[in-house]
Amino acid sequence: MYPTKYHKPASLEDAVAGLRSAEDGALLAGGQTLLPTMKQHLAAPTDLIDIRGIDGMSGIRVEGDVLVIGAATTHAEVAGSSDVQAAIPALAQLASGIGDAAVRHMGTIGGSVANNDPVADYPSAVLALGATIVTDRREIAAEDYFQGMFMTALEEAEIIRELRFPKPRRAAYAKFPNPASRYALVGVFVADTAAGACVAVTGASESGVFRHEGLEAALSGDFSADAVDGVEISSEGFMSDIHADADYRANLVRVMARRAVAALG
Amino acid sequence: MTNVNLTVNGKPVRRDVPDTTLLSDFLREDLRLTGTHVGCDTSQCGACVVHVNGKAVKSCTALAVSLDGAEVTTIEGVAQGRELHPMQAAFNDHHALQCGFCTPGMIMSGIDMVNRYRAAGKDLDAETIRHELEGNICRCTGYHNIVRAIEDAAARIQGADAPAHAAE
Numbered sequence: 001m002y003p004t005k006y007h008k009p010a011s012l013e014d015a016v017a018g019l020r021s022a023e024d025g026a027l028l029a030g031g032q033t034l035l036p037t038m039k040q041h042l043a044a045p046t047d048l049i050d051i052r053g054i055d056g057m058s059g060i061r062v063e064g065d066v067l068v069i070g071a072a073t074t075h076a077e078v079a080g081s082s083d084v085q086a087a088i089p090a091l092a093q094l095a096s097g098i099g100d101a102a103v104r105h106m107g108t109i110g111g112s113v114a115n116n117d118p119v120a121d122y123p124s125a126v127l128a129l130g131a132t133i134v135t136d137r138r139e140i141a142a143e144d145y146f147q148g149m150f151m152t153a154l155e156e157a158e159i160i161r162e163l164r165f166p167k168p169r170r171a172a173y174a175k176f177p178n179p180a181s182r183y184a185l186v187g188v189f190v191a192d193t194a195a196g197a198c199v200a201v202t203g204a205s206e207s208g209v210f211r212h213e214g215l216e217a218a219l220s221g222d223f224s225a226d227a228v229d230g231v232e233i234s235s236e237g238f239m240s241d242i243h244a245d246a247d248y249r250a251n252l253v254r255v256m257a258r259r260a261v262a263a264l265g
Numbered sequence: 266m267t268n269v270n271l272t273v274n275g276k277p278v279r280r281d282v283p284d285t286t287l288l289s290d291f292l293r294e295d296l297r298l299t300g301t302h303v304g305c306d307t308s309q310c311g312a313c314v315v316h317v318n319g320k321a322v323k324s325c326t327a328l329a330v331s332l333d334g335a336e337v338t339t340i341e342g343v344a345q346g347r348e349l350h351p352m353q354a355a356f357n358d359h360h361a362l363q364c365g366f367c368t369p370g371m372i373m374s375g376i377d378m379v380n381r382y383r384a385a386g387k388d389l390d391a392e393t394i395r396h397e398l399e400g401n402i403c404r405c406t407g408y409h410n411i412v413r414a415i416e417d418a419a420a421r422i423q424g425a426d427a428p429a430h431a432a433e
Contacts, residue, residue, distance in 0.1 A: 006267060006284040006330045028331065035287075035326045036308040048284070050331050076320070080385070100400025101378065102311065105320040106327065180309075182399060 001035075002044040008053045012136050012159060015049050019157035022047035027159065029072055029111030032103045051110075051159065058108075062087055067165040071110025075099070078109060088129070090171040090189070094121050097175055099182050110160040116208055117183070118149045118239070121175065123209035124189035128200035129171065132164040139164075149208045168193045174259035175203075176252050178243055185244055186252035188212075190260040196220050199257060204238050204249045215257055225262040228254060267330045273298070274342030288324035288332060289313045292339055300340035300369050304402070311401030314370040314377075315339045321377035323400070340369035343376065351425070352376050352418040361414035363405035374401050375415040379422055389419045 006028075009015040019025040026034060026045035029052065037043040051057055057072040060081045067087040069078060078084055079096035098104055098112075098121050112122040113133065126133070126142045133140040136159045145153045154160070168191040175187035184203035191198045197219035202209045218227045233253045238246035266281045273296060280295055292298045292315070301324055304312035308326040315324045316338040343350040349357065352375045362368045378397045382389045389397075394412045403411060 001285050004284055006328060008331070008333075028328075031328070031331075032308065032326055035328070039287075039306055039308075039325075048328075052331075100311070101374065101381075101397055102314055102321045102323045102400045103308070103326075105317075105322050 001038040002041065004038070004045055005047045006050065007047060008050045010053060010055075012051075012054055012057075012161065015051050015054060015159055016136055016157050018047065018049045019159070022049070025049055025157075027051055027111075027114070029114070030074065030106045030108040031111075032099065032107040033111065033115055033117070052108075057110075057161065060084060063164075065167045067091070067167060068162055069109055069165070070162050071113075071160040072108050073110075075104035075107050075109070075112075076101070079104065087167050088165055088171060090173045090191075091125055091129075091165065094125055094173040094175075094189070097121065097173075097177065097182070109163060113145075113163065114152065114154060114160055116146060116150055116152050118205065118208040119178075119183040119185075119203045121173070121184055121187055121202065124184075124187050124200040124202040125165075125171075125173065126163065127209050127211060128189040128191040128198040129165050129168055130191075130193060130195060130198065131166070133160055134162045134164060135160050143211075146209050149206060151208070166193070168198075170264045172260040172263035174256040174263065176256055186249050186256050188253060188256035188260050190215075190219070190257065190264065192223060192264065197223060201253055204253055206237050206239050212253070212257075219261065223261070223264070225258045228258045228261060231257075269330055269333045271329075271332060271334070272336045274338060282329045284328065284330050286329045288315070288317075288322075288327045288329050288337070291329040292324060292337070298339050298341050302366055302369055304366060304370075309400075309402065310367070310370070311374060312367050312370040314373040314401065316373060316377060319380070321374050338373075340372060343372070350376065351421045352379070352415070355414040355418035355421065356411075359410045359414040359417060361407065361410040363403075363407045367401060367403045367405075371398070371401050371403065371411055374398065375411075375418060378415070379419045382419070383423070389416065391416055 023046040025047040028048045028050040058070040075095045075098045084092040171191040173189045176185045186203040199212045199215040214231045233250045235246035235250035240246045302312035304310035313324040
């Protein structure tokens, strides 16, 4: 990897200041995407700002009907948390399927959501559950946050502090993992919420995670796996690559949506 | 360069390292602990798995400087003197290796998964072990015996937990 300068600020303010003063700074939240990318010379930040030493950046708590997860909380911590398992079991299950055991010990929810990889798992849960992304300076609603492949509403030197998930009535996540990378070839997160049926799809679209209005409309009338069958799933704008073409992904959206709805019980 | 303090296999280690040094390189090049292998450059193969503060991580995907104060255990640190760790003994007994390149990572991941399942009070059956091994690749396709070895080691470690009965 190219030379970089490592920093471990003790406060969020120092981390923001570090990012601002760096020529080309990057946050290190777990490094399970960033470090491999740097090793391949696909990223070469001049400065790495490690946010894992900042007090209050990791941890899980329940505030009434809201599950709050600190940005530097690892996937393994989310998967193993009794609070997450009780409040939103689908989120614990999603976290337990990210990467592999060693990756889950290092990778963090904030890192995943900030990166917004179009085949990552977490963005689907954040969007379907209508979570709020809390940063060092403001709160961003999930529907305003995801702005296309690797694109988010985060401004220059803005840092995610925590994610707030309102508890749904019920929710489920079904993923067809790429057998080599464990990323989602297609993942569908279905939530039965106060706002109605929410269905978010990851892994499929060239624009990253998105809500599927057709599936949501069908489930609003009839929350059953059979309701999924009549919905047209267009492959327009879907990714085609060596792993799967757009039509195959569109079919997987239907199959994963069916499985997720069936898993709701 | 940044000064880092680590405990590696129970021994304190203090070194100045470049900020870009991966834990795997630090272990192999600086400490000459070459049991930790590097099998890929893409964080996928798991040959480099070590324990950091008791948890399995890919040492090729962690910066040494970021681990100041951490306790690191490598494959060199799991045996008690000449007595092999039960996971090592089980790999030996079940011939759970062919070329042996992936073995250090397999053993470190195996120990980690047994520890986690014991702590959670859950059983580790063969199917679960296969899922848990997703991050460890064996290119000799020796998975059958690896799974058998981890299953056996889990039983041995579980057995050692059980209260000892007086032999009559």
